Amino acid sequence: MASKRINTFKVVFVSLAVVAVGFIIRTPWLPIRRELKASLGYPRDSLLNFTELTAEYGYVSEEHEVVTEDGYILTxxxxxxxxxCHQKKRSPPVLLVHGLLQSSDSFIDSGPNAGLAYLISDACYDLWLGNVRGNYYSRGHTRLDPNKDPKYWKFYIDEIGYYDIPAMIDHVLDYTGNDKLNYIGFSQGSGTFLVMCSERPSYCxxxxxxxxxxxxxxxxxxxxKLFRTLTQTFEVLEGPLENYGLVEVFSKGAVSQEFVAFFCQLSHFTGKLCEQVLDVFDYVDSSHxxxxxxxTTRVLFxxxxxxxxxxxxxxxxxxMKSKRFEKFNYGKEKNLVMYGSEEPPRYNLSAVTAPVVCIYGSNDGLVxxxxxxxxxxxxxxxxxxxxxxxxxxxHMDVTYSQYTSDTIFPKINEYLLKYTSA
Structure with missing residues (x-):
């Protein structure tokens, strides 16, 4: 009986490892060249980067490089x-930060009538968009090679909150000459802000x-269920996967991402299937x-x-296993070494002294x-x-819905106006 359980575990582990490789591996023929994708009928917007895509719709964007205190190069x-916008921009600037597995592109993928980046900049705010470490815009380092050095990938929201968000805030304030800014964070983009306030309250x-x-x-x-199972599987298998060198997941240009992008643009039918996958990922009620x-689905993938x-x-x-908002749990023994206590420390939410507005949906299966x-x-x-x-x-409606201009932007604009001067 025991040997059967061991064999079953091995089969499951190998299967999951193969899946993980699909999310990570880059081959000489990936990512697929833009010219080939265009010839295959990919939506043009899905092939453009941030500055190209915004220019396509009459917006002018700049690219800025930021280096964190621990050497990560962010865009x-x-x-x-x-x-x-046909008037002087409002002050102070606005910093908009994406969620898990996203980039600044997520705020423009739904087009100029719905993308939050377009709506906010059209309202004459000086809009900046961040990209945190590990996504395809911020996949660089002053010393570490993300393709060769596993140490590059040993980060989670703690490092993003401690290093990335402060570095972006400093850059925006230094560049514009302002003392403060307004911050909008989606999902992880909010969570990492809370981490920053806890660990570096002066930035709050x-x-x-x-x-x-x-x-x-x-x-x-x-x-x-899908997100819970996926992340908790990664939690259980983190050690074995690291031993195999699998430390980057869901990267743009990997086998899985290229396949999904190809599949979703094949036809109206496959696009609909991809919409349903998004809804299953978000869980609660897909009747909308x-x-x-x-x-948008064909573009965002x-x-x-x-x-x-x-x-x-x-x-x-x-x-998803803890009722606390806390640091990484390495187990009692390692926690004692890392933190001086058997339990990981809680983030200090009382340190979030900035005025806060929360906007959320009742059908959100992730938050x-x-x-x-x-x-x-x-x-x-x-x-x-x-x-x-x-x-x-x-959850995914926040960045990709066609109705953001009617559902969430009015409240965003209302509060930005209260904390902004013309």
């Missing part, structure tokens, strides 16, 4: 000229407003199919998933309403917590 974008004082869109802190009540259009570390995904697996409400009860300066009126509004 930021600034929309310097919006298509529909550089932000005069946080707008948290489906803010991801504790995720104990996450309902997405159509919120994310077929065109050209930029998504954008890549992260195995260690980061394992940490998300842990977050459950119970966890948002728990978070709101822990943060000292919540101005308003807003549940989107559409009862079917889910």
């Amino acid at each position: 930021m974008f600034r929309i310097v000229q919006a298509r529909n 004082e550089k932000v005069q407003l946080l707008i948290g869109l489906a803010p991801a802190a504790r995720q104990f009540n996450t309902k997405s 199919l159509g919120s994310i259009t077929n065109e 050209g930029h998504f998933p954008a890549g992260t570390s195995l260690h980061n995904m394992a940490r998300y697996g842990q977050s 459950d309403t119970k966890d948002v409400e728990w978070l709101v009860g822990k943060i000292p300066n919540v101005i308003e917590s807003i549940k989107v009126e559409d009862p079917l509004w889910n």
Whole structure:
């Protein structure tokens, strides 16, 4: 009986390892050249980078390079000229940060009538967009080679909050000459801001407003079975996978991403299947199919998933087992070495002194309403917590829905105006 269990485990492990390799491996023929994709009929927007895609719709963007204190090279974008803003830009600047497995492209993939980057810049805000370590825009380092050095990938939200968010804030403030900025974070983009305030509270004082869109802190009540199973599998297999050198997951240009991008653009039918996959990933109620259009689906899979570390995904697996918002749990013995206690330390949410606005959906299968409400009860300066009126509004709708201009942007604009001067 024991030998059967061992053999079963081996089969499962090998299968999962093969899947993981599909998410990681880059071959000489990947990523597929842009010219070949264009000849195969890929949507043009799915082939363009941030500056190219915004230019396609009449926006002018700049690319900025930022180096963190621990040597990670990040790419930021600034929309310097919006298509529909014909007045002086408002002050202070706005920093918009993406969620897990995304990039700055996620805020423009739904097009100029719905993408949050377009809507915010059209309202004449000085908009900056960040890209955290490990995605395809920020896959560099001053010393480490991400293709050869596993040490590059030993990060999770703690390092993103401690190094990346402060580095981006400093760059925006230094470049623009402002003392403070307004911050908008989606999902992980909010969670890493909370980490920053806990670990480096002086940076929280550089932000005069946080707008948290489906803010991801504790995720104990996450309902997405697919996301829960995936992340907790990575948690269990992190050690063995690391031993095989599999430390980067869901990277752009890997076998799986290239296949999904190809499949989703084949036809209207395959595009619909990909929409349903997004809804299954988001879990709760997929009866509002159509919120994310077929065109957007075909475009977004050209930029998504954008890549992260195995260690980061394992940490998300842990977050669904704990009622605390806490650091990585290495086990009692290693925790004693790392932290001086058997349990990992909690992040200090009382240090989030900036005014906070939370916007979330009741149909969100990744960041459950119970966890948002728990978070709101822990943060000292919540101005308003807003549940989107559409009862079917889910997690991925925040970046990809065709209805963002009617559902969430009015509240975003309302609060940005309150904390902005013309």
